Amino acid sequence: MSDEVGRAFVPGHITGFFSIHEDDDPERAGSRGAGLTLSEGVTVTVEPAAETSIDLNGEFAAVESGRRVLDDLDLTARISAETTLPLGAGFGISGALALGTAFAANDVFGGGRSENELVTIAHGAEVEAGTGLGDVVAQARGGIPIRLEPGAPAHNRLDGVPTRANIEYLSLGELSTAEVLSGSTTRLSEAGVEALVALVNEPTMETFMEQSNEFAERAELLTDEVRDVIEDVHDEGGQASMAMLGKTVFALDSGLSDAGYDANACRTHHAGATLIE
Amino acid sequence: MSDEVGRAFVPGHITGFFSIHEDDDPERAGSRGAGLTLSEGVTVTVEPAAETSIDLNGEFAAVESGRRVLDDLDLTARISAETTLPLGAGFGISGALALGTAFAANDVFGGGRSENELVTIAHGAEVEAGTGLGDVVAQARGGIPIRLEPGAPAHNRLDGVPTRANIEYLSLGELSTAEVLSGSTTRLSEAGVEALVALVNEPTMETFMEQSNEFAERAELLTDEVRDVIEDVHDEGGQASMAMLGKTVFALDSGLSDAGYDANACRTHHAGATLIE
Numbered sequence: 001m002s003d004e005v006g007r008a009f010v011p012g013h014i015t016g017f018f019s020i021h022e023d024d025d026p027e028r029a030g031s032r033g034a035g036l037t038l039s040e041g042v043t044v045t046v047e048p049a050a051e052t053s054i055d056l057n058g059e060f061a062a063v064e065s066g067r068r069v070l071d072d073l074d075l076t077a078r079i080s081a082e083t084t085l086p087l088g089a090g091f092g093i094s095g096a097l098a099l100g101t102a103f104a105a106n107d108v109f110g111g112g113r114s115e116n117e118l119v120t121i122a123h124g125a126e127v128e129a130g131t132g133l134g135d136v137v138a139q140a141r142g143g144i145p146i147r148l149e150p151g152a153p154a155h156n157r158l159d160g161v162p163t164r165a166n167i168e169y170l171s172l173g174e175l176s177t178a179e180v181l182s183g184s185t186t187r188l189s190e191a192g193v194e195a196l197v198a199l200v201n202e203p204t205m206e207t208f209m210e211q212s213n214e215f216a217e218r219a220e221l222l223t224d225e226v227r228d229v230i231e232d233v234h235d236e237g238g239q240a241s242m243a244m245l246g247k248t249v250f251a252l253d254s255g256l257s258d259a260g261y262d263a264n265a266c267r268t269h270h271a272g273a274t275l276i277e
Numbered sequence: 278m279s280d281e282v283g284r285a286f287v288p289g290h291i292t293g294f295f296s297i298h299e300d301d302d303p304e305r306a307g308s309r310g311a312g313l314t315l316s317e318g319v320t321v322t323v324e325p326a327a328e329t330s331i332d333l334n335g336e337f338a339a340v341e342s343g344r345r346v347l348d349d350l351d352l353t354a355r356i357s358a359e360t361t362l363p364l365g366a367g368f369g370i371s372g373a374l375a376l377g378t379a380f381a382a383n384d385v386f387g388g389g390r391s392e393n394e395l396v397t398i399a400h401g402a403e404v405e406a407g408t409g410l411g412d413v414v415a416q417a418r419g420g421i422p423i424r425l426e427p428g429a430p431a432h433n434r435l436d437g438v439p440t441r442a443n444i445e446y447l448s449l450g451e452l453s454t455a456e457v458l459s460g461s462t463t464r465l466s467e468a469g470v471e472a473l474v475a476l477v478n479e480p481t482m483e484t485f486m487e488q489s490n491e492f493a494e495r496a497e498l499l500t501d502e503v504r505d506v507i508e509d510v511h512d513e514g515g516q517a518s519m520a521m522l523g524k525t526v527f528a529l530d531s532g533l534s535d536a537g538y539d540a541n542a543c544r545t546h547h548a549g550a551t552l553i554e
Contacts, residue, residue, distance in 0.1 A: 103439055106439055107439065107440065110481075112479055112480065112481055113439070113480065114423065114436045114437065114438065114439065114477070114480040115420070115436055115437035115438070115439045115480075116436040116437070117480075118439055142548065143392070143551075146391065153436075159391045159392055159393040159430075160391065160392035160393070161391065161392070162380055162383055162384065162390070162391065162392045162395055162552065163384065163552060164551070164552050200391070202389055203389065203390065203391040203392075203394075204387075204389055270548050270551040271419065271547050271548030271549075271551075272548075274420075274441070274547040274548075275439065275440065275441050
Protein backbone atom coordinates (compact mmCIF):
# COMPACT_ATOMS: atom_id res chain seq x y z
CA MET A 1 0.00 0.00 0.00
CA SER A 2 3.01 2.29 0.31
CA ASP A 3 4.23 4.26 -2.69
CA GLU A 4 7.88 3.62 -1.94
CA VAL A 5 8.45 -0.02 -1.12
CA GLY A 6 6.38 -3.18 -1.32
CA ARG A 7 6.86 -5.92 1.24
CA ALA A 8 5.57 -9.47 1.40
CA PHE A 9 5.97 -12.46 3.70
CA VAL A 10 6.02 -15.92 2.17
CA PRO A 11 6.06 -19.02 4.39
CA GLY A 12 8.80 -21.58 3.99
CA HIS A 13 7.68 -24.91 2.50
CA ILE A 14 8.96 -28.40 3.18
CA THR A 15 7.85 -30.99 0.64
CA GLY A 16 7.31 -34.46 2.10
CA PHE A 17 6.80 -36.27 -1.21
CA PHE A 18 6.19 -35.36 -4.84
CA SER A 19 5.91 -36.55 -8.42
CA ILE A 20 7.24 -34.61 -11.40
CA HIS A 21 5.01 -33.47 -14.24
CA GLU A 22 6.87 -32.01 -17.17
CA ASP A 23 5.24 -29.83 -19.79
CA ASP A 24 6.57 -27.39 -22.35
CA ASP A 25 4.13 -24.85 -20.94
CA PRO A 26 5.52 -23.72 -17.55
CA GLU A 27 1.96 -22.98 -16.40
CA ARG A 28 1.12 -26.67 -16.81
CA ALA A 29 4.44 -28.06 -15.61
CA GLY A 30 4.87 -28.72 -11.92
CA SER A 31 4.52 -31.40 -9.30
CA ARG A 32 1.91 -33.27 -7.35
CA GLY A 33 2.62 -33.97 -3.71
CA ALA A 34 2.23 -32.64 -0.20
CA GLY A 35 4.14 -30.54 2.28
CA LEU A 36 4.14 -28.23 5.25
CA THR A 37 4.18 -24.44 5.04
CA LEU A 38 6.12 -22.96 7.94
CA SER A 39 5.78 -20.00 10.28
CA GLU A 40 9.36 -19.18 9.31
CA GLY A 41 9.72 -17.90 5.78
CA VAL A 42 11.07 -15.14 3.60
CA THR A 43 10.32 -11.43 3.88
CA VAL A 44 10.80 -9.75 0.52
CA THR A 45 11.11 -6.00 0.05
CA VAL A 46 10.87 -4.50 -3.43
CA GLU A 47 11.96 -0.96 -4.18
CA PRO A 48 11.93 0.63 -7.64
CA ALA A 49 15.46 1.01 -9.02
CA ALA A 50 17.09 1.71 -12.38
CA GLU A 51 18.70 -1.73 -12.38
CA THR A 52 17.55 -4.99 -10.87
CA SER A 53 19.55 -6.36 -7.95
CA ILE A 54 18.81 -9.10 -5.44
CA ASP A 55 20.21 -9.59 -2.01
CA LEU A 56 19.40 -12.28 0.51
CA ASN A 57 20.23 -11.75 4.19
CA GLY A 58 22.29 -8.72 3.19
CA GLU A 59 24.44 -10.48 0.63
CA PHE A 60 24.31 -10.38 -3.15
CA ALA A 61 22.33 -13.37 -4.39
CA ALA A 62 21.80 -14.53 -7.95
CA VAL A 63 18.32 -15.96 -7.39
CA GLU A 64 17.19 -16.53 -10.95
CA SER A 65 13.50 -17.01 -10.07
CA GLY A 66 13.28 -13.51 -8.56
CA ARG A 67 14.98 -11.89 -11.54
CA ARG A 68 12.66 -13.72 -13.93
CA VAL A 69 9.59 -12.44 -12.07
CA LEU A 70 10.71 -8.84 -12.50
CA ASP A 71 11.55 -9.48 -16.15
CA ASP A 72 8.06 -10.92 -16.71
CA LEU A 73 6.52 -7.87 -15.06
CA ASP A 74 8.78 -5.68 -17.21
CA LEU A 75 10.15 -3.92 -14.12
CA THR A 76 13.51 -3.18 -12.60
CA ALA A 77 13.84 -3.03 -8.83
CA ARG A 78 16.02 -3.67 -5.84
CA ILE A 79 14.90 -6.90 -4.13
CA SER A 80 15.99 -7.44 -0.53
CA ALA A 81 15.04 -10.72 1.09
CA GLU A 82 15.51 -11.86 4.67
CA THR A 83 15.05 -15.33 6.07
CA THR A 84 15.87 -17.28 9.20
CA LEU A 85 15.65 -20.56 7.24
CA PRO A 86 18.76 -22.32 5.91
CA LEU A 87 19.45 -21.87 2.17
CA GLY A 88 19.55 -24.68 -0.38
CA ALA A 89 18.21 -27.10 2.20
CA GLY A 90 14.66 -27.82 1.02
CA PHE A 91 12.66 -24.91 2.46
CA GLY A 92 11.46 -23.39 -0.82
CA ILE A 93 13.55 -20.22 -0.51
CA SER A 94 13.73 -19.56 -4.25
CA GLY A 95 9.98 -20.10 -4.60
CA ALA A 96 9.36 -17.73 -1.72
CA LEU A 97 11.64 -15.14 -3.23
CA ALA A 98 9.81 -15.39 -6.57
CA LEU A 99 6.36 -15.20 -5.01
CA GLY A 100 7.27 -12.45 -2.56
CA THR A 101 8.80 -10.43 -5.38
CA ALA A 102 5.63 -10.80 -7.46
CA PHE A 103 3.35 -9.67 -4.61
CA ALA A 104 5.58 -6.84 -3.40
CA ALA A 105 6.34 -5.54 -6.90
CA ASN A 106 2.67 -5.54 -7.87
CA ASP A 107 1.94 -3.56 -4.73
CA VAL A 108 4.63 -0.91 -5.06
CA PHE A 109 4.32 -0.46 -8.82
CA GLY A 110 0.50 -0.65 -8.81
CA GLY A 111 0.58 -3.45 -11.34
CA GLY A 112 -3.09 -4.30 -11.09
CA ARG A 113 -2.63 -8.07 -11.31
CA SER A 114 -4.79 -10.55 -9.41
CA GLU A 115 -3.35 -13.02 -6.89
CA ASN A 116 -3.67 -15.90 -9.37
CA GLU A 117 -1.80 -13.89 -12.01
CA LEU A 118 1.02 -13.19 -9.56
CA VAL A 119 1.22 -16.83 -8.47
CA THR A 120 1.29 -17.86 -12.14
CA ILE A 121 4.21 -15.54 -12.88
CA ALA A 122 6.15 -16.76 -9.85
CA HIS A 123 5.41 -20.43 -10.59
CA GLY A 124 6.53 -20.01 -14.20
CA ALA A 125 9.73 -18.23 -13.14
CA GLU A 126 10.56 -21.02 -10.69
CA VAL A 127 9.87 -23.78 -13.22
CA GLU A 128 11.95 -22.05 -15.89
CA ALA A 129 14.80 -21.45 -13.46
CA GLY A 130 14.71 -25.19 -12.66
CA THR A 131 14.70 -24.49 -8.93
CA GLY A 132 11.28 -25.87 -8.01
CA LEU A 133 8.02 -27.32 -9.25
CA GLY A 134 5.45 -27.05 -6.50
CA ASP A 135 6.71 -24.70 -3.79
CA VAL A 136 5.14 -21.53 -5.19
CA VAL A 137 1.55 -22.76 -5.35
CA ALA A 138 1.91 -24.33 -1.90
CA GLN A 139 3.38 -21.13 -0.46
CA ALA A 140 0.54 -19.09 -1.98
CA ARG A 141 -1.98 -21.33 -0.22
CA GLY A 142 -0.50 -21.87 3.24
CA GLY A 143 -1.45 -24.59 5.70
CA ILE A 144 -0.51 -28.17 4.85
CA PRO A 145 -1.04 -28.17 1.08
CA ILE A 146 -1.89 -31.25 -0.94
CA ARG A 147 -1.09 -30.65 -4.59
CA LEU A 148 -3.64 -32.84 -6.39
CA GLU A 149 -2.91 -31.53 -9.87
CA PRO A 150 0.26 -29.76 -11.01
CA GLY A 151 0.80 -26.33 -12.46
CA ALA A 152 -0.27 -22.74 -12.00
CA PRO A 153 -3.72 -21.76 -10.63
CA ALA A 154 -5.51 -22.00 -13.98
CA HIS A 155 -4.57 -25.68 -14.17
CA ASN A 156 -3.80 -27.01 -10.71
CA ARG A 157 -5.98 -28.36 -7.95
CA LEU A 158 -5.10 -28.01 -4.28
CA ASP A 159 -6.48 -29.37 -1.05
CA GLY A 160 -5.12 -29.35 2.51
CA VAL A 161 -4.73 -31.44 5.65
CA PRO A 162 -6.93 -29.65 8.22
CA THR A 163 -4.57 -29.52 11.16
CA ARG A 164 -1.71 -27.52 12.64
CA ALA A 165 1.51 -28.83 14.13
CA ASN A 166 4.72 -27.89 15.88
CA ILE A 167 7.69 -28.71 13.69
CA GLU A 168 11.40 -29.07 14.35
CA TYR A 169 14.05 -29.13 11.67
CA LEU A 170 17.76 -29.85 11.41
CA SER A 171 19.68 -29.04 8.27
CA LEU A 172 22.78 -31.06 7.41
CA GLY A 173 23.75 -29.18 4.28
CA GLU A 174 22.73 -28.29 0.75
CA LEU A 175 21.36 -30.47 -2.01
CA SER A 176 20.82 -29.17 -5.54
CA THR A 177 17.19 -29.40 -6.67
CA ALA A 178 18.29 -28.82 -10.26
CA GLU A 179 20.69 -31.78 -10.06
CA VAL A 180 18.13 -34.23 -8.68
CA LEU A 181 15.50 -33.08 -11.17
CA SER A 182 17.91 -33.54 -14.08
CA GLY A 183 18.57 -37.21 -13.17
CA SER A 184 16.27 -40.20 -13.68
CA THR A 185 13.05 -39.54 -11.81
CA THR A 186 10.73 -42.35 -12.87
CA ARG A 187 10.99 -44.24 -9.60
CA LEU A 188 10.65 -41.00 -7.64
CA SER A 189 7.45 -40.01 -9.45
CA GLU A 190 5.91 -43.45 -9.03
CA ALA A 191 6.60 -43.33 -5.30
CA GLY A 192 5.22 -39.77 -5.17
CA VAL A 193 1.92 -40.68 -6.80
CA GLU A 194 1.45 -43.65 -4.49
CA ALA A 195 2.07 -41.50 -1.44
CA LEU A 196 -0.43 -38.93 -2.74
CA VAL A 197 -3.13 -41.56 -3.23
CA ALA A 198 -2.61 -42.74 0.35
CA LEU A 199 -2.81 -39.20 1.75
CA VAL A 200 -5.96 -38.36 -0.22
CA ASN A 201 -7.52 -41.49 1.20
CA GLU A 202 -6.69 -40.43 4.78
CA PRO A 203 -5.72 -36.74 4.91
CA THR A 204 -4.14 -36.63 8.36
CA MET A 205 -0.75 -35.61 9.72
CA GLU A 206 0.02 -39.21 10.63
CA THR A 207 -0.48 -40.34 7.04
CA PHE A 208 1.55 -37.40 5.75
CA MET A 209 4.53 -38.39 7.93
CA GLU A 210 4.26 -42.09 7.11
CA GLN A 211 4.03 -41.46 3.40
CA SER A 212 6.89 -38.97 3.47
CA ASN A 213 9.05 -41.68 5.03
CA GLU A 214 7.98 -44.29 2.49
CA PHE A 215 8.69 -41.86 -0.32
CA ALA A 216 12.17 -40.93 0.91
CA GLU A 217 13.11 -44.61 1.04
CA ARG A 218 11.56 -45.59 -2.27
CA ALA A 219 12.82 -42.57 -4.20
CA GLU A 220 16.33 -43.40 -2.94
CA LEU A 221 17.00 -39.85 -1.87
CA LEU A 222 18.08 -40.56 1.72
CA THR A 223 21.72 -39.98 2.48
CA ASP A 224 23.20 -42.10 5.27
CA GLU A 225 23.53 -39.06 7.50
CA VAL A 226 19.88 -38.04 7.03
CA ARG A 227 18.73 -41.63 7.54
CA ASP A 228 20.62 -41.90 10.83
CA VAL A 229 18.96 -38.79 12.23
CA ILE A 230 15.49 -39.93 11.15
CA GLU A 231 16.09 -43.33 12.78
CA ASP A 232 17.19 -41.67 15.99
CA VAL A 233 13.91 -39.73 16.08
CA HIS A 234 11.93 -42.90 15.37
CA ASP A 235 13.82 -44.74 18.13
CA GLU A 236 12.57 -42.13 20.59
CA GLY A 237 8.99 -42.67 19.40
CA GLY A 238 8.93 -39.53 17.26
CA GLN A 239 7.99 -38.94 13.64
CA ALA A 240 10.48 -37.49 11.16
CA SER A 241 11.31 -37.48 7.49
CA MET A 242 13.51 -35.70 4.92
CA ALA A 243 12.68 -32.36 3.31
CA MET A 244 12.46 -32.67 -0.47
CA LEU A 245 14.91 -31.58 -1.70
CA GLY A 246 17.49 -30.85 0.96
CA LYS A 247 19.73 -32.59 3.48
CA THR A 248 17.19 -31.59 6.09
CA VAL A 249 15.32 -33.67 8.63
CA PHE A 250 11.96 -32.37 9.85
CA ALA A 251 10.07 -33.82 12.80
CA LEU A 252 6.71 -33.39 14.51
CA ASP A 253 6.67 -31.60 17.86
CA SER A 254 9.93 -32.05 19.78
CA GLY A 255 10.98 -35.17 17.89
CA LEU A 256 14.51 -33.98 17.11
CA SER A 257 15.16 -32.47 20.55
CA ASP A 258 13.89 -35.63 22.19
CA ALA A 259 16.49 -37.57 20.20
CA GLY A 260 19.22 -35.26 21.46
CA TYR A 261 19.63 -32.97 18.47
CA ASP A 262 19.99 -29.20 18.62
CA ALA A 263 17.11 -28.44 16.27
CA ASN A 264 15.19 -25.31 15.25
CA ALA A 265 11.53 -25.11 16.20
CA CYS A 266 8.65 -23.55 14.26
CA ARG A 267 5.02 -24.26 13.44
CA THR A 268 2.97 -24.97 10.37
CA HIS A 269 1.68 -21.66 8.97
CA HIS A 270 -2.02 -20.89 8.71
CA ALA A 271 -1.83 -18.51 5.74
CA GLY A 272 -0.29 -18.17 2.32
CA ALA A 273 1.89 -15.37 0.97
CA THR A 274 0.68 -11.96 2.05
CA LEU A 275 1.63 -8.31 1.86
CA ILE A 276 2.97 -6.85 5.08
CA GLU A 277 3.71 -3.32 6.20
CA MET B 278 -5.39 -31.49 18.15
CA SER B 279 -7.02 -31.87 21.56
CA ASP B 280 -9.04 -34.94 22.39
CA GLU B 281 -11.69 -32.97 24.23
CA VAL B 282 -12.69 -29.93 22.22
CA GLY B 283 -12.01 -28.67 18.72
CA ARG B 284 -11.76 -24.96 18.06
CA ALA B 285 -11.63 -22.96 14.84
CA PHE B 286 -11.54 -19.30 13.86
CA VAL B 287 -13.38 -18.24 10.72
CA PRO B 288 -13.06 -14.66 9.43
CA GLY B 289 -16.16 -12.58 8.87
CA HIS B 290 -17.00 -11.88 5.21
CA ILE B 291 -18.61 -8.83 3.66
CA THR B 292 -19.82 -9.37 0.11
CA GLY B 293 -19.58 -6.27 -2.10
CA PHE B 294 -21.45 -7.68 -5.08
CA PHE B 295 -22.69 -11.05 -6.29
CA SER B 296 -24.74 -13.00 -8.81
CA ILE B 297 -26.87 -16.01 -7.95
CA HIS B 298 -26.31 -19.42 -9.52
CA GLU B 299 -28.98 -21.95 -8.69
CA ASP B 300 -28.50 -25.66 -9.09
CA ASP B 301 -30.26 -28.70 -7.69
CA ASP B 302 -26.86 -29.94 -6.55
CA PRO B 303 -25.82 -27.81 -3.54
CA GLU B 304 -22.16 -28.40 -4.44
CA ARG B 305 -22.74 -26.62 -7.75
CA ALA B 306 -25.11 -23.95 -6.47
CA GLY B 307 -23.63 -20.73 -5.17
CA SER B 308 -22.68 -17.25 -6.20
CA ARG B 309 -20.08 -15.38 -8.14
CA GLY B 310 -18.86 -12.09 -6.73
CA ALA B 311 -16.27 -10.49 -4.49
CA GLY B 312 -15.88 -9.47 -0.89
CA LEU B 313 -13.63 -8.78 2.06
CA THR B 314 -12.72 -11.30 4.74
CA LEU B 315 -12.28 -9.58 8.10
CA SER B 316 -9.93 -9.85 11.05
CA GLU B 317 -13.07 -10.08 13.19
CA GLY B 318 -14.90 -13.34 12.81
CA VAL B 319 -16.40 -16.28 14.62
CA THR B 320 -14.62 -18.61 17.04
CA VAL B 321 -16.35 -21.98 17.10
CA THR B 322 -15.81 -24.59 19.80
CA VAL B 323 -17.10 -28.13 19.29
CA GLU B 324 -17.38 -30.60 22.14
CA PRO B 325 -18.79 -34.12 21.81
CA ALA B 326 -22.25 -34.39 23.42
CA ALA B 327 -25.16 -36.80 23.39
CA GLU B 328 -27.41 -34.20 21.77
CA THR B 329 -26.57 -31.39 19.40
CA SER B 330 -26.96 -27.85 20.72
CA ILE B 331 -25.77 -24.51 19.40
CA ASP B 332 -25.16 -21.32 21.25
CA LEU B 333 -23.89 -18.03 19.92
CA ASN B 334 -22.40 -15.47 22.31
CA GLY B 335 -23.73 -17.50 25.20
CA GLU B 336 -27.34 -17.67 24.00
CA PHE B 337 -29.24 -20.51 22.43
CA ALA B 338 -29.16 -20.10 18.64
CA ALA B 339 -31.00 -22.09 16.00
CA VAL B 340 -28.34 -21.75 13.32
CA GLU B 341 -29.50 -24.29 10.78
CA SER B 342 -26.23 -24.37 8.81
CA GLY B 343 -24.28 -25.53 11.87
CA ARG B 344 -26.79 -28.24 12.70
CA ARG B 345 -26.75 -29.48 9.11
CA VAL B 346 -22.96 -29.77 9.18
CA LEU B 347 -23.09 -32.04 12.22
CA ASP B 348 -25.90 -34.07 10.65
CA ASP B 349 -23.81 -34.52 7.47
CA LEU B 350 -20.86 -35.66 9.58
CA ASP B 351 -23.23 -37.97 11.48
CA LEU B 352 -22.16 -36.47 14.80
CA THR B 353 -23.80 -34.88 17.81
CA ALA B 354 -21.98 -32.15 19.67
CA ARG B 355 -22.27 -28.97 21.66
CA ILE B 356 -21.34 -26.03 19.42
CA SER B 357 -20.40 -22.76 21.15
CA ALA B 358 -19.67 -19.79 18.92
CA GLU B 359 -18.42 -16.35 19.88
CA THR B 360 -18.26 -13.27 17.69
CA THR B 361 -17.76 -9.53 18.03
CA LEU B 362 -19.56 -8.96 14.71
CA PRO B 363 -23.24 -7.97 14.54
CA LEU B 364 -25.68 -10.77 13.67
CA GLY B 365 -27.92 -10.83 10.60
CA ALA B 366 -26.13 -7.82 9.18
CA GLY B 367 -24.15 -9.20 6.25
CA PHE B 368 -20.98 -10.54 7.89
CA GLY B 369 -21.38 -14.21 6.97
CA ILE B 370 -22.00 -15.38 10.54
CA SER B 371 -23.97 -18.48 9.53
CA GLY B 372 -21.34 -19.43 6.96
CA ALA B 373 -18.63 -18.99 9.56
CA LEU B 374 -20.54 -21.10 12.04
CA ALA B 375 -20.97 -23.86 9.45
CA LEU B 376 -17.33 -23.81 8.39
CA GLY B 377 -15.96 -23.50 11.92
CA THR B 378 -18.15 -26.39 13.03
CA ALA B 379 -16.86 -28.55 10.17
CA PHE B 380 -13.19 -27.82 10.95
CA ALA B 381 -13.52 -28.10 14.73
CA ALA B 382 -15.67 -31.24 14.61
CA ASN B 383 -13.27 -32.97 12.22
CA ASP B 384 -10.45 -32.12 14.60
CA VAL B 385 -12.05 -33.28 17.82
CA PHE B 386 -13.69 -36.40 16.39
CA GLY B 387 -10.69 -37.32 14.21
CA GLY B 388 -12.92 -37.37 11.14
CA GLY B 389 -10.09 -37.68 8.64
CA ARG B 390 -11.63 -35.34 6.06
CA SER B 391 -9.58 -33.00 3.89
CA GLU B 392 -10.04 -29.23 3.95
CA ASN B 393 -11.91 -29.30 0.63
CA GLU B 394 -14.27 -31.96 1.98
CA LEU B 395 -15.00 -29.85 5.06
CA VAL B 396 -15.56 -26.72 2.98
CA THR B 397 -17.89 -28.71 0.71
CA ILE B 398 -19.97 -29.91 3.66
CA ALA B 399 -20.21 -26.39 5.11
CA HIS B 400 -21.05 -24.84 1.73
CA GLY B 401 -23.78 -27.41 1.11
CA ALA B 402 -25.23 -26.88 4.58
CA GLU B 403 -25.34 -23.11 4.05
CA VAL B 404 -26.94 -23.41 0.60
CA GLU B 405 -29.56 -25.86 1.86
CA ALA B 406 -30.33 -23.68 4.86
CA GLY B 407 -30.88 -20.79 2.41
CA THR B 408 -28.65 -18.51 4.49
CA GLY B 409 -25.83 -17.91 2.03
CA LEU B 410 -24.31 -18.81 -1.33
CA GLY B 411 -20.70 -17.68 -1.35
CA ASP B 412 -19.58 -16.85 2.18
CA VAL B 413 -18.22 -20.30 3.06
CA VAL B 414 -15.80 -20.64 0.14
CA ALA B 415 -14.65 -17.03 0.66
CA GLN B 416 -14.14 -17.61 4.40
CA ALA B 417 -12.16 -20.77 3.70
CA ARG B 418 -9.81 -18.78 1.45
CA GLY B 419 -9.26 -15.51 3.32
CA GLY B 420 -7.92 -12.27 1.87
CA ILE B 421 -10.13 -10.39 -0.58
CA PRO B 422 -11.75 -13.27 -2.46
CA ILE B 423 -13.01 -13.05 -6.01
CA ARG B 424 -15.48 -15.86 -6.69
CA LEU B 425 -15.02 -16.48 -10.41
CA GLU B 426 -17.12 -19.64 -10.55
CA PRO B 427 -19.77 -20.70 -8.02
CA GLY B 428 -20.03 -23.77 -5.86
CA ALA B 429 -17.94 -25.99 -3.62
CA PRO B 430 -14.19 -26.55 -4.20
CA ALA B 431 -14.64 -29.33 -6.76
CA HIS B 432 -16.50 -26.90 -9.01
CA ASN B 433 -15.63 -23.33 -8.11
CA ARG B 434 -12.75 -21.10 -9.11
CA LEU B 435 -11.38 -18.40 -6.82
CA ASP B 436 -8.92 -15.57 -7.17
CA GLY B 437 -8.07 -12.62 -4.94
CA VAL B 438 -7.26 -8.92 -4.92
CA PRO B 439 -3.63 -8.79 -3.72
CA THR B 440 -3.87 -6.08 -1.10
CA ARG B 441 -4.79 -5.48 2.53
CA ALA B 442 -6.90 -2.66 3.95
CA ASN B 443 -8.23 -1.11 7.11
CA ILE B 444 -12.00 -1.37 7.20
CA GLU B 445 -14.70 0.37 9.23
CA TYR B 446 -18.27 -0.80 9.49
CA LEU B 447 -21.56 0.49 10.85
CA SER B 448 -24.56 -1.75 11.17
CA LEU B 449 -28.06 -0.27 11.02
CA GLY B 450 -29.98 -3.48 11.58
CA GLU B 451 -30.85 -6.86 10.18
CA LEU B 452 -31.85 -7.90 6.68
CA SER B 453 -32.98 -11.41 5.83
CA THR B 454 -30.74 -13.08 3.25
CA ALA B 455 -33.38 -15.76 2.74
CA GLU B 456 -36.01 -13.10 1.98
CA VAL B 457 -33.92 -11.24 -0.61
CA LEU B 458 -32.85 -14.50 -2.25
CA SER B 459 -36.46 -15.66 -2.51
CA GLY B 460 -37.52 -12.54 -4.44
CA SER B 461 -36.81 -11.65 -8.08
CA THR B 462 -33.06 -11.60 -8.55
CA THR B 463 -32.59 -11.25 -12.31
CA ARG B 464 -31.53 -7.63 -12.16
CA LEU B 465 -29.30 -8.32 -9.17
CA SER B 466 -27.47 -11.14 -10.93
CA GLU B 467 -26.98 -9.10 -14.10
CA ALA B 468 -25.47 -6.28 -12.07
CA GLY B 469 -23.31 -8.79 -10.17
CA VAL B 470 -21.84 -10.33 -13.29
CA GLU B 471 -21.02 -6.90 -14.75
CA ALA B 472 -19.28 -5.87 -11.54
CA LEU B 473 -17.28 -9.12 -11.58
CA VAL B 474 -16.13 -8.57 -15.16
CA ALA B 475 -14.93 -5.08 -14.22
CA LEU B 476 -13.03 -6.35 -11.15
CA VAL B 477 -11.37 -9.19 -13.08
CA ASN B 478 -10.22 -6.60 -15.60
CA GLU B 479 -8.65 -4.45 -12.87
CA PRO B 480 -8.34 -6.40 -9.62
CA THR B 481 -7.69 -3.52 -7.21
CA MET B 482 -9.38 -2.24 -4.06
CA GLU B 483 -10.49 0.90 -5.88
CA THR B 484 -12.34 -1.15 -8.49
CA PHE B 485 -13.84 -3.37 -5.81
CA MET B 486 -15.29 -0.34 -3.98
CA GLU B 487 -16.54 1.32 -7.19
CA GLN B 488 -18.19 -1.85 -8.41
CA SER B 489 -19.74 -2.55 -5.00
CA ASN B 490 -21.35 0.87 -5.16
CA GLU B 491 -22.60 0.37 -8.70
CA PHE B 492 -24.02 -2.99 -7.75
CA ALA B 493 -25.85 -1.72 -4.67
CA GLU B 494 -27.55 0.94 -6.79
CA ARG B 495 -28.39 -1.28 -9.73
CA ALA B 496 -29.60 -4.23 -7.66
CA GLU B 497 -31.94 -1.82 -5.85
CA LEU B 498 -30.91 -3.08 -2.44
CA LEU B 499 -30.01 0.27 -0.86
CA THR B 500 -32.34 1.46 1.86
CA ASP B 501 -32.59 5.24 2.30
CA GLU B 502 -30.80 5.03 5.61
CA VAL B 503 -27.87 3.05 4.19
CA ARG B 504 -27.68 5.35 1.18
CA ASP B 505 -27.48 8.43 3.39
CA VAL B 506 -24.53 7.04 5.34
CA ILE B 507 -22.68 6.03 2.17
CA GLU B 508 -23.21 9.50 0.72
CA ASP B 509 -21.88 11.09 3.89
CA VAL B 510 -18.70 9.04 3.56
CA HIS B 511 -18.39 9.96 -0.11
CA ASP B 512 -18.90 13.64 0.73
CA GLU B 513 -15.86 13.46 2.99
CA GLY B 514 -13.80 11.95 0.17
CA GLY B 515 -14.05 8.39 1.52
CA GLN B 516 -15.10 5.13 -0.08
CA ALA B 517 -18.02 3.10 1.25
CA SER B 518 -20.68 0.64 0.16
CA MET B 519 -23.31 -1.72 1.54
CA ALA B 520 -22.60 -5.22 2.86
CA MET B 521 -24.56 -7.83 0.91
CA LEU B 522 -26.89 -8.75 2.53
CA GLY B 523 -27.27 -6.55 5.57
CA LYS B 524 -28.17 -3.03 6.57
CA THR B 525 -24.46 -2.45 7.04
CA VAL B 526 -22.18 0.20 5.58
CA PHE B 527 -18.49 -0.65 5.23
CA ALA B 528 -15.79 1.88 4.39
CA LEU B 529 -12.10 1.91 3.63
CA ASP B 530 -9.74 3.21 6.33
CA SER B 531 -11.43 5.79 8.56
CA GLY B 532 -14.16 6.68 6.07
CA LEU B 533 -17.05 6.34 8.51
CA SER B 534 -15.28 8.05 11.41
CA ASP B 535 -14.25 10.89 9.12
CA ALA B 536 -17.93 11.37 8.25
CA GLY B 537 -18.77 11.60 11.95
CA TYR B 538 -20.09 8.09 12.58
CA ASP B 539 -19.25 5.94 15.58
CA ALA B 540 -18.01 2.95 13.58
CA ASN B 541 -16.18 -0.28 14.39
CA ALA B 542 -12.69 -0.74 12.95
CA CYS B 543 -11.03 -3.91 11.71
CA ARG B 544 -8.79 -5.10 8.88
CA THR B 545 -9.02 -7.43 5.97
CA HIS B 546 -7.84 -10.88 7.07
CA HIS B 547 -4.82 -12.56 5.52
CA ALA B 548 -5.92 -16.16 6.10
CA GLY B 549 -8.90 -18.44 5.75
CA ALA B 550 -10.58 -20.58 8.39
CA THR B 551 -8.10 -22.26 10.66
CA LEU B 552 -7.95 -24.44 13.75
CA ILE B 553 -6.87 -22.65 16.90
CA GLU B 554 -5.88 -23.85 20.35
